[in-house]
Amino acid sequence: MNQAVSDATGRSQVPAEQSLRAFERDLPVLFQQRPGEWVAYRGEQPIAFAAAKHQLYQQCLDRGLARDQFVVFCIEAQETEITLGPVVLD
Amino acid sequence: MPLLIDRLPFHSWTDASRSPPLTYWTVVVPIMVTEPTLAGPPAVGRVQNWVLDTGNRGEAFAWRHHLVLAGLDPDAGRLPQPMTIRTVAGKIVVPVRDVDLWLVSNLTAGAPPPQRIVLHRGLPFHDSPAIPDPHFQQPLIGVRALRSAGLRVEIDFARDTLSVWTPDPSGKSP
Numbered sequence: 107m108n109q110a111v112s113d114a115t116g117r118s119q120v121p122a123e124q125s126l127r128a129f130e131r132d133l134p135v136l137f138q139q140r141p142g143e144w145v146a147y148r149g150e151q152p153i154a155f156a157a158a159k160h161q162l163y164q165q166c167l168d169r170g171l172a173r174d175q176f177v178v179f180c181i182e183a184q185e186t187e188i189t190l191g192p193v194v195l196d
Numbered sequence: 197m198p199l200l201i202d203r204l205p206f207h208s209w210t211d212a213s214r215s216p217p218l219t220y221w222t223v224v225v226p227i228m229v230t231e232p233t234l235a236g237p238p239a240v241g242r243v244q245n246w247v248l249d250t251g252n253r254g255e256a257f258a259w260r261h262h263l264v265l266a267g268l269d270p271d272a273g274r275l276p277q278p279m280t281i282r283t284v285a286g287k288i289v290v291p292v293r294d295v296d297l298w299l300v301s302n303l304t305a306g307a308p309p310p311q312r313i314v315l316h317r318g319l320p321f322h323d324s325p326a327i328p329d330p331h332f333q334q335p336l337i338g339v340r341a342l343r344s345a346g347l348r349v350e351i352d353f354a355r356d357t358l359s360v361w362t363p364d365p366s367g368k369s370p
Binding site for chain 2: 121122123125126158159160163164167173174177178180182184185186187188189190191
């Protein structure tokens with residue numbers, strides 16, 4: 107179970123993973139309603155939408171939220187794996 | 197479509213340790229990396245050469261060092277979903293940092309402002325403290341990012357140059 111935690115300043119932080127799980131849960135419906143838009147989650151709740159990512163960040167920051175108190179997602183299929191060419195990692 | 201990059205030479209280098217020396221070429225684009233919160237292009241910033249990687253089916257890939265070079269904290273602004281990177285050598289899971297990329301013009305007169313390239317899934321990066329090899333471990337920009345930015349790209353292998361046009365602000369195709 108996800109729980110809010112506090113950072114060194116005592117500010118409540120909701121784990122970003124909680125937002126990810128909520129977004130994954132909501133994505134099928136969101137994609138039908140707002141494909142290609144951006145959504146911000148705080149914990150399990152969507153708190154704002156925008157057409158552009160930077161606009162959504164500004165909306166959230168203007169509300170007094172810190173960067174680590176919300177997560178933004180694009181309402182589209184989520185890529186979790188990419189294939190690179192002959193890149194040298196180490 | 198407005199011209200942004202005009203016949204930019206490929207990046208090339210010669211391995212003089214080989215006999216005879218062996219020359220390599222890479223198609224690169226000038227990129228600035230910023231926080232994803234900027235309303236407009238950054239006034240100043242460090243420009244890095246990113247490899248235009250048509251074999252990369254994702255958006256982009258970099259090393260921790262490239263975020264540091266851009267003045268960003270690789271440990272902040274991370275997205276909760278990591279990315280699996282599959283290569284010919286196997287696969288690894290890497291962290292993802294939310295950033296915006298800005299494609300920088302090489303025009304000298306009347307240069308247009310940098311063009312934002314929004315990374316929908318953020319920037320996956322190899323989280324290693326080692327300094328990447330400047331020839332073999334350059335940051336990569338892939339097909340998905342180029343498509344979402346709606347760029348027109350011309351690679352001229354007769355002259356070893358790259359030109360890039362940005363979408364027409366009116367939305368009309370050429």
